[in-house]
Structures are given as structure tokens and as C-alpha cells.
Amino acid sequence: MTNKNQALIFEMSKEGRIGHSLPVLDVEEIPLEEMLSGEFVREEPAELPQVSELQLVRHYTALSRRNHGVDTGFYPLGSCTMKYNPKINEDVARYPGFAHLHPYQPEAQIQGALEMMYELQYSLEAITGMDQVTLQPAAGAHGEWTGLMLIRAYHEANGDTQRTKVIVPDSAHGTNPSSAVVAGFEAVTVRSNEEGLVDLDHLRELAGDDTAALMLTNPNTLGLFERQIVEMASIIHEAGGKLYYDGANSNAILGITRPGDMGFDVVHLNLHKTFTTPHGGGGPGSGPVGVKQDLVPYLPAPIVMKEGDSYRFSYDFPDTIGRVKPYYGNFGINVRAYTYIRTMGPEGLRQVSRQAVLNANYMLRKLQPHFDTPYEQHCKHEFVLSGKRQKKLGVRTLDMAKRLLDFGYHPPTIYFPLNVEECLMIEPTETESKETLDEFCDAMIQIAKEAEENPEIVQEAPHTTVVGRMDETTAARKPVLRYTPEEYASVK
Ligand SMILES: *Cc1c(COP(=O)(O)O)cnc(C)c1O
Numbered sequence: 127m128t129n130k131n132q133a134l135i136f137e138m139s140k141e142g143r144i145g146h147s148l149p150v151l152d153v154e155e156i157p158l159e160e161m162l163s164g165e166f167v168r169e170e171p172a173e174l175p176q177v178s179e180l181q182l183v184r185h186y187t188a189l190s191r192r193n194h195g196v197d198t199g200f201y202p203l204g205s206c207t208m209k210y211n212p213k214i215n216e217d218v219a220r221y222p223g224f225a226h227l228h229p230y231q232p233e234a235q236i237q238g239a240l241e242m243m244y245e246l247q248y249s250l251e252a253i254t255g256m257d258q259v260t261l262q263p264a265a266g267a268h269g270e271w272t273g274l275m276l277i278r279a280y281h282e283a284n285g286d287t288q289r290t291k292v293i294v295p296d297s298a299h300g301t302n303p304s305s306a307v308v309a310g311f312e313a314v315t316v317r318s319n320e321e322g323l324v325d326l327d328h329l330r331e332l333a334g335d336d337t338a339a340l341m342l343t344n345p346n347t348l349g350l351f352e353r354q355i356v357e358m359a360s361i362i363h364e365a366g367g368k369l370y371y372d373g374a375n376s377n378a379i380l381g382i383t384r385p386g387d388m389g390f391d392v393v394h395l396n397l398h399k400t401f402t403t404p405h406g407g408g409g410p411g412s413g414p415v416g417v418k419q420d421l422v423p424y425l426p427a428p429i430v431m432k433e434g435d436s437y438r439f440s441y442d443f444p445d446t447i448g449r450v451k452p453y454y455g456n457f458g459i460n461v462r463a464y465t466y467i468r469t470m471g472p473e474g475l476r477q478v479s480r481q482a483v484l485n486a487n488y489m490l491r492k493l494q495p496h497f498d499t500p501y502e503q504h505c506k507h508e509f510v511l512s513g514k515r516q517k518k519l520g521v522r523t524l525d526m527a528k529r530l531l532d533f534g535y536h537p538p539t540i541y542f543p544l545n546v547e548e549c550l551m552i553e554p555t556e557t558e559s560k561e562t563l564d565e566f567c568d569a570m571i572q573i574a575k576e577a578e579e580n581p582e583i584v585q586e587a588p589h590t591t592v593v594g595r596m597d598e599t600t601a602a603r604k605p606v607l608r609y610t611p612e613e614y615a616s617v618k
Pocket of ligand 1: 265268301343413
């Protein structure tokens with residue numbers, strides 16, 4: 127690691143070197159202590175790196191080029207839909223009429239923004255089959271929590287305080303049981319059967335007058351459609367519970383089927399997954415929640431309503447659970463999703479889902495001879511493979527994921543869902559060309575071959591990246607999140 131570009135910016139620092147130049151001060155200088163009250167002024171100056179502008183630009187540009195992003199390469203991360211983010215979304219989000227608004231401007235001045243929000247709510251209602259959508263939640267997990275709080279408020283209003291349990295399948299995304307617990311429920315696991323679908327007999331056993339809700343992803347996180355959803359809905363509804371739909375990744379169903387029609391009462395969507403707005407690095411995101419009529423009174427206010435030709439915020443939600451976010455949601459993210467929905471149109475969105483499902487099935491069948499496939503049926507927008515066969519040869523799924531880096535790919539999701547041994551979960555998305563899918567499959571097939579003929583090359587991967595195999599245990603147990611020379615030396 128002697129390459130200059132790889133030094134930390136702190137190590138490049140030279141006393142007195144600066145990256146900016148300001149005009150000479152031609153007014154009286156006011157000491158900092160006079161402007162800020164004393165407690166906010168540091169005793170010692172902050173230890174900031176002292177570098178030139180060019181050093182700074184080169185340093186961060188070099189770092190950015192080491193990163194893998196969806197703009198640089200294929201990113202088949204199952205269950206987290208990392209698809210192409212059309213650049214027109216970015217242009218529209220930067221329109222001054224959107225970007226320069228203040229959330230407290232009077233409604234009369236922001237009719238265009240309100241119209242956008244109204245139309246986005248309306249589009250998401252149409253797409254999910256729900257009666258009312260709120261744009262407030264800032265992420266998928268936040269939407270889950272909001273939806274469960276609505277269900278809780280509903281049961282409490284009916285005097286059903288004994289409904290303390292939320293049923294979650296063993297294949298569910300980890301946020302589902304977590305959100306249930308954060309919303310004050312107990313999460314109860316329902317088993318999957320050998321087809322990878324919810325075991326209906328077990329569901330019948332669990333459903334009762336302590337059931338608050340069933341949380342379900344459909345297609346589930348194995349990429350399989352729960353065919354018995356109508357029967358599942360009636361089991362839960364007859365027990366007095368509600369159905370919650372995790373729509374984080376809805377790109378298998380757009381314009382084809384709707385959670386509202388399957389019997390769900392509450393839905394959240396991840397606009398930062400299904401509706402192309404960028405994600406990663408911790409946000410911002412957007413996780414709107416849609417509900418059926420009987421849950422509308424509990425929604426967080428305000429929600430945009432239309433009156434004649436004008437738009438206004440309505441606070442008329444008598445039993446609201448309260449705000450879940452300041453202002454009106456992550457507005458800029460909502461503009462991006464709105465732009466996407468309008469540029470695609472209804473037929474375009476349907477085509478998205480057809481293509482996503484076709485791409486996933488194409489890859490599944492191409493890879494099937496080379497890996498174990500725990501489920502035989504056609505998949506929806508994603509599928510799982512098992513690395514059991516390779517494990518017998520001493521090559522683990524983690525090794526294969528690292529080896530994919532040498533081919534220039536972001537690895538698929540691994541070891542999730544938990545109910546598949548040595549799981550690899552692959553989602554091509556609808557935006558990739560057949561050539562890309564073929565090249566990725568060729569790399570996977572080559573890795574399967576290497577596992578048989580030359581396992582070390584896989585076990586020791588990656589070979590071509592800037593850093594090799596990380597010590598992930600130490601990184602997780604002893605994270606160094608702030609630079610000091612001592613802490614840095616201790617891990618270097
Ligand atoms: C990503 C995801 C979530 C959580 O969404 P966040 O925005 O990361 O909070 C929930 N469920 C499923 C199925 C997901 O893929």
C-alpha cells in the first residue's frame with residue numbers, strides 16, 4: 127500500500143497548505159467568541175487535513191473510482207433491487223421550482239409541488255389497489271413501522287388490545303420482525319413448506335384472537351409467488367387480523383396484480399428500490415404506506431387533497447397516529463419516483479415487471495445445471511441458488527461471491543433468506559441487456575468449474591481488487607469510525 131493515491135488524506139496533510147483562497151479581508155474582523163457563545167467554540171482547533179484543492183479532488187476521485195455502483199457495473203443484489211436510476215429523475219428533482227421550495231411556504235405558492243404529491247399518492251394507490259397513501263415514511267422499515275402502528279391503533283380503537291402478535295414467515299426480510307417488535311408486538315414465525323411457500327396448516331394453527339397482523343412479501347424473498355394468498359387472507363381476516371404487504375421490491379407485479387386485490391390492508395413501497403430512485407449509503411429513501419378505507423382515520427397527517435382545481439394539505443385525520451416525519455416525506459426522492467412513473471406510464475410499468483421476471487427466469491435456467499436450485503418452479507423477479515454442491519468441494523458461497531468481484535460484478539445477496547443453505551440470491555432487474563445477463567452467467571459457470579478444478583483460486587479471491595479479503599469479524603467487532611493517528615495505527 128505505498129501508492130500515493132492510497133494514503134489517507136490525513137497522511138497527505140502538510141502544515142499550512144490550503145485548498146481555497148478568499149479575498150483579503152477589508153472589514154473589521156470579529157472574533158469567533160463574540161459571534162458564538164463560548165461553549166460552542168473549541169479550545170483546540172479541529173485537526174483537519176491541510177491539502178491543496180487539487181490533492182483533495184484527486185484523492186476523492188481516486189476513491190470514488192474504486193467503488194462499485196450501478197452506473198459502473200452489474201449489481202444483481204437480490205431482495206434489494208438496485209436498478210438503473212434514469213438521469214432524467216435527477217434533472218427533474220433539481221428543477222428550481224422543486225429544489226428551492228421551503229416546506230413552510232403558503233399552499234397558494236406551492237400548488238405545483240402539491241399537485242406532484244397528490245398525483246404520486248394517486249398513482250401509488252392505483253398501482254397497489256389501496257384507498258389512501260401517505261408519503262411521509264422515509265424508508266422501507268419506517269413504512270413497516272408506520273403501517274403496524276396504524277394496525278395497532280385500529281385494534282385498540284376496537285378494544286382488541288389482546289392482539290399482540292404479528293405473524294412473519296421464516297423467509298421474511300429481517301426488518302419485518304424488527305418492525306413488529308419496535309411497534310410493540312411480538313413477532314411469531316410461520317414456517318415455509320418444501321415448495322418455499324407459507325405452510326398454510328401452520329398459519330391456521332397460529333392465527334387466533336391474539337393475531338394483530340400477518341406481514342408478507344409476495345412474491346416472497348425466495349422470488350416465489352404465494353399462490354394461496356387469497357386463502358391466507360381469509361384465514362387472517364376470519365381471525366380478526368390485518369394483512370400487511372411488504373412491497374419494497376414490487377417490480378414483479380406492477381400493472382399485473384395488486385396487493386389490494388390479494389386481500390392486503392396495508393402496503394409499503396420502497397420508492398428507492400422499485401421506482402428507481404438511488405439508494406445505498408444510508409439514504410435518503412422513501413417508503414410510502416397505502417391503506418384500505420378502515421385504516422384511513424389513523425394515517426399520519428397532513429396528506430395532500432384536491433379541491434376543485436387546487437390542492438391543499440388536509441389535517442382531518444381524527445384518530446391519527448401522529449406525524450412520523452417532519453414536513454411531508456423526503457420530497458426530492460418523491461419527485462424522482464413521480465418522474466419515473468410518468469415517464470414509464472401504465473404500459474411501461476407493466477413491461478418493467480414482465481422483463482424483470484423474464485430476465486430472472488432466463489438466468490435461473492441457465493445456471494440450474496451448475497448449482498443446486500432448492501425450488502423447481504418458475505421464479506418472479508429474483509431467484510435463489512444454493513452453493514451446497516460447491517461447499518462439498520471446500521468452496522463456500524462467500525468465496526464465490528468474492529470471486530465475482532474479479533469479474534467486475536457486485537455479488538448477489540448471500541446467506542439470505544436464512545432457510546436456504548449456502549444461499550445465493552440473484553436479481554437481474556429489468557434494466558439489464560441479454561448480453562450482460564449472459565456474461566454474468568458465464569462468470570458464474572466458470573466459478574462453478576473453478577470450484578471443481580482449482581478451488582484455491584476461488585477460496586483466495588478476490589485477486590484483482592484494491593484490497594483483498596477483509597477481516598470482516600474484526601471490522602464488525604472493533605470498528606474504527608473516526609480517524610486518530612493512534613486508532614489508525616492499531617488497525618493498519
Ligand atoms: C429493503 C427491504 C426492506 C427495508 O427497506 P429499507 O428502506 O432498507 O428500510 C424491507 N423489506 C424488503 C423485502 C426489502 O428488500
